[in-house]
Amino acid sequence: MTDTDVVSARPAAVPREGAGPRATAPRPSWGFRVRRAAKHAVLILGGFVMLYPLLWMLSSSFKPTALIFRDPALIPTELDLSNYTLGWYALEHPFTHYLLNSFVIVAGAVLGNLLSCSMAAYAFARLNFRGRRLWFAVMLMSIMLPIHVVIVPQYVLFSQLDWINTYLPLVVPKLLATDAFFIFLMVQFFRGIPRSLSEAALIDGAGHIRIFFRIMLPLSLPALATTAIFTFIWTWNDFFSQLIFLTDPDMYTVPVALRTFVDSTGESSWGPLFAMSIVSLVPIFLIFLFGQKYLVKGIATTGLK
Numbered sequence: 001m002t003d004t005d006v007v008s009a010r011p012a013a014v015p016r017e018g019a020g021p022r023a024t025a026p027r028p029s030w031g032f033r034v035r036r037a038a039k040h041a042v043l044i045l046g047g048f049v050m051l052y053p054l055l056w057m058l059s060s061s062f063k064p065t066a067l068i069f070r071d072p073a074l075i076p077t078e079l080d081l082s083n084y085t086l087g088w089y090a091l092e093h094p095f096t097h098y099l100l101n102s103f104v105i106v107a108g109a110v111l112g113n114l115l116s117c118s119m120a121a122y123a124f125a126r127l128n129f130r131g132r133r134l135w136f137a138v139m140l141m142s143i144m145l146p147i148h149v150v151i152v153p154q155y156v157l158f159s160q161l162d163w164i165n166t167y168l169p170l171v172v173p174k175l176l177a178t179d180a181f182f183i184f185l186m187v188q189f190f191r192g193i194p195r196s197l198s199e200a201a202l203i204d205g206a207g208h209i210r211i212f213f214r215i216m217l218p219l220s221l222p223a224l225a226t227t228a229i230f231t232f233i234w235t236w237n238d239f240f241s242q243l244i245f246l247t248d249p250d251m252y253t254v255p256v257a258l259r260t261f262v263d264s265t266g267e268s269s270w271g272p273l274f275a276m277s278i279v280s281l282v283p284i285f286l287i288f289l290f291g292q293k294y295l296v297k298g299i300a301t302t303g304l305k
Contacts, residue, residue, distance in 0.1 A: 102253040102255075108171035121185075124183070151240075163245075165248045233284055238255065261273040
């Protein structure tokens, strides 16, 4: 056998995987690019429309009061930083006083909702008691009740308890699991946690209190964060309840304090008002910025898609 026959008898080399020319994905067509660009343009335009009032208020807070409505441009032609100084000290107390009042109420509301709503949700999701389905349905129906229906009997009750002009009417109900939306949200989350974890803890001798604090709560961080963020935003922006129960100027919160910039005739110092409105939005912006990932995860894992 000659060398030529030996070479020809050898099997053909099998190309190694991935050794050939790299496969390239087909480039998107011009029609697809145009549709994608149009979608992005519509989204950007819609976002600008929704943000325009906020941007206009931010711009107006740096304008002299006389130019706020005469110059509607977003870029101020004249800067007036005194609006923030005047607005901070325009009321009976510095604006820090009203910020602290709001923070006190918000802190009590957040802690109350986290504790009471999580305990009520655990009872509906894990405990078997008589009438559980009925009470759960009643709880869900209470979501449809507007606050204007219950505010009068609440005011009468709190007035008899001598709680008017205190923080108690705004904080104590949160300790009694009165926000049915958060109970429902946590019930949905607790139902997604495997029962085998709590059953194994029961076999090991753990009671429901220990299971709740050692197993359920650590696994429910997204739902708890969602509850905390929504409670913070709703309580911080609550004007109606705080206006009803807080009539003493020393007890005013940020929403009620902003209302005092407008007098009975409708006249207002618009520059300082817009400046303090921007200041009041900073805590909401920060809490949403740092808690956005927990908010999205909490909603996505509780069946509220």
